[in-house]
Amino acid sequence: MSEQVFPVPDHWAETAKITEAEYHERYARSLADPEGFWSAESQRIDWIEPYETVKDVSYHEADFRIGWFLGGKLNICANALDRHLETLGDTPAIIWEPDDPDTPGRTLTYRELHEQVCTFANVLKANGVEKGDRVTIYLPMIPEAAIAMLACARIGAVHSVVFAGFSPEALAGRIEDCQSNIVITADEGLRGGKTVPLKANVDAALEKVEVGRVIVYRHTGSDVDFHAVRDVWWHDAMEVAAPLCDPVTMDAEDPLFILYTSGSTGKPKGVLHTTGGYAVWTSMTHEYVFDYRPGQVYWCAADVGWVTGHSYVVYGPLINGATQVMFEGVPNYPDHSRFWQVVDKHKVEIFYAAPTALRALMREGDDWVTRTDRSSLRLLGSVGEPINPEAWDWYHRVVGERRCPIVDTWWQTETGAAMITPMPGATALKPGSASRPMFGVQPALVDPEKGTLLDGATSGALVITDSWPGQMRTVYGDHDRFFQTYFSQYPGYYFTGDGARRDEDGYYWITGRIDDVINVSGHRMGTAEVESALVEHPLVSEAAVVGMPHEVKGQGIYAYVTTNAGTEDSEDLRKELVQWVRKEIGPIATPDILQFAPGLPKTRSGKIMRRILRKIAENDMSNLGDTSTLADPAVVDDLVANRPQ
Numbered sequence: 001m002s003e004q005v006f007p008v009p010d011h012w013a014e015t016a017k018i019t020e021a022e023y024h025e026r027y028a029r030s031l032a033d034p035e036g037f038w039s040a041e042s043q044r045i046d047w048i049e050p051y052e053t054v055k056d057v058s059y060h061e062a063d064f065r066i067g068w069f070l071g072g073k074l075n076i077c078a079n080a081l082d083r084h085l086e087t088l089g090d091t092p093a094i095i096w097e098p099d100d101p102d103t104p105g106r107t108l109t110y111r112e113l114h115e116q117v118c119t120f121a122n123v124l125k126a127n128g129v130e131k132g133d134r135v136t137i138y139l140p141m142i143p144e145a146a147i148a149m150l151a152c153a154r155i156g157a158v159h160s161v162v163f164a165g166f167s168p169e170a171l172a173g174r175i176e177d178c179q180s181n182i183v184i185t186a187d188e189g190l191r192g193g194k195t196v197p198l199k200a201n202v203d204a205a206l207e208k209v210e211v212g213r214v215i216v217y218r219h220t221g222s223d224v225d226f227h228a229v230r231d232v233w234w235h236d237a238m239e240v241a242a243p244l245c246d247p248v249t250m251d252a253e254d255p256l257f258i259l260y261t262s263g264s265t266g267k268p269k270g271v272l273h274t275t276g277g278y279a280v281w282t283s284m285t286h287e288y289v290f291d292y293r294p295g296q297v298y299w300c301a302a303d304v305g306w307v308t309g310h311s312y313v314v315y316g317p318l319i320n321g322a323t324q325v326m327f328e329g330v331p332n333y334p335d336h337s338r339f340w341q342v343v344d345k346h347k348v349e350i351f352y353a354a355p356t357a358l359r360a361l362m363r364e365g366d367d368w369v370t371r372t373d374r375s376s377l378r379l380l381g382s383v384g385e386p387i388n389p390e391a392w393d394w395y396h397r398v399v400g401e402r403r404c405p406i407v408d409t410w411w412q413t414e415t416g417a418a419m420i421t422p423m424p425g426a427t428a429l430k431p432g433s434a435s436r437p438m439f440g441v442q443p444a445l446v447d448p449e450k451g452t453l454l455d456g457a458t459s460g461a462l463v464i465t466d467s468w469p470g471q472m473r474t475v476y477g478d479h480d481r482f483f484q485t486y487f488s489q490y491p492g493y494y495f496t497g498d499g500a501r502r503d504e505d506g507y508y509w510i511t512g513r514i515d516d517v518i519n520v521s522g523h524r525m526g527t528a529e530v531e532s533a534l535v536e537h538p539l540v541s542e543a544a545v546v547g548m549p550h551e552v553k554g555q556g557i558y559a560y561v562t563t564n565a566g567t568e569d570s571e572d573l574r575k576e577l578v579q580w581v582r583k584e585i586g587p588i589a590t591p592d593i594l595q596f597a598p599g600l601p602k603t604r605s606g607k608i609m610r611r612i613l614r615k616i617a618e619n620d621m622s623n624l625g626d627t628s629t630l631a632d633p634a635v636v637d638d639l640v641a642n643r644p645q
């Protein structure tokens, strides 16, 4: 099935903005004449002052720097809102669909969204927020999340959105790392009929780290504790704020946001994106990947707590004047038809989601899909993890009725927007392949050990050999970690952490992470993070965490835990440790299997042999490889014999 090729449908070839010939022509131009190419593309943004230099980049340690559109001045919020008022003022910008289909939704036109954003920007100012300050946003999928982000951008504050599924501990760590003095939250979130105690989580986080102000949006209306001096209600503050607020002039390289993401070592990193390059990059990719034209109804089902929500719910689509659905809920509530009912209700034309959601729905049978209409759908997208050919086929055949191309977009929090992706009018599709690079992107494969560039059809570590406008600029507060993490392994290249194969047609097939990062339901989790949560438990002396194949999540979390001498490794303790990780990080970090390990396989120098742990987790006992160099080979036999099924 993976060898199948789906040519560009005729009507897409005839009508799309980018055809096959144009793709090749523009891609070649973007590399041969980057100044010319990006000067033209940068025109999509309204600049307050034009930039002087398109690009100033060196990936080498001695003069390491990444800058785009240097000297240019702009405001990204004004690009997303103000400039549309004249032509799209009464056009819906956000059509909000609540968790419960029986409660009323909300629609905000560009004019209404603009007014809300300006008013909330004044609220931020009244609460002491100034340009450059970090604002933590811990909100569910409600329009206020976009309003808060855009209000920050309007006044030059740097937002740090923390996914509302993260624990108080994880929230506290992120508040502390970027020294933010204000948190925007809601009383509760609502997902699949269950409430999420957001305000209570914030209160718990603020026992560990202090902030001056908490702004609370009343969403479910339930009772929450209120700290008389520190906490204010969103609606009270909005009532006394003026609805006009001039956007501040930002430098192209002024910080726009921080978004924490898991790496292979240590605590999550604060990925920092800046303003000008990110604006051009998200808007350009949104337009070409989705062939977007104002008036079309677009729906990206990602949460604003992840980069997909930043780039393809908030910035890209709004800069392009899109009309979009924003969905609070989950794919299987109240039943497994929910996604497609929302598509029908709002006549969604372009739908973008993660493979994990598709796999979960696929298991429930086709009927949940086929009983809905879906005739509005024209284009489907996939993001966040490799889409297996079976899920691709189901998405294409059942959801899209073979009519809708699928854009499988490979990118990362660090890359800002889509890097390797089909375009519907330009790319013949191969199920499971993210296909070819976006304009300006130069992927390459290197030998993972030697670091040498590999030619032709081959596999290797995926690197990008030169910068693109939406590249992250630093790890917040730790520029050295930025260089070390991404540029030191293969000098002169940005290392993605992914492995990939390139076929005879130059198509890329992402095979997944080759570092100690696992991808659980399209969300990144560092094995080191889960390990450090486990060893914080008083009864745990050591832990090793690896990924394992999981039918729905893509990858699951497999934890090997060594408890303190004298501890009884009981079923109760296993449950307690699983709960402990949920509480320390959040439900997405829940170990799928937790195995007590009296010993871990280590080399004589004390290094844990993860390769062996991965094989046991994969239940691939025949490929454990050479265990003779282990300090105590018997521990492997014990782990194999006691692997929970």
Ligand code: WT7
Pocket: 261, 306, 307, 308, 382, 383, 384, 385, 386, 387, 408, 409, 410, 411, 412, 413, 414, 434, 496, 497, 498, 510, 512, 513, 519, 522, 523, 524
């Ligand atoms: C990692 C980045 C892309 C934004 C959401 C996730 C994996 C992402 C694909 C894809 C195969 C993919 C990679 C990447 N990934 N998209 N289309 N095909 N793998 O962003 O949390 O920063 O994760 O997700 O492994 O490195 P993220």
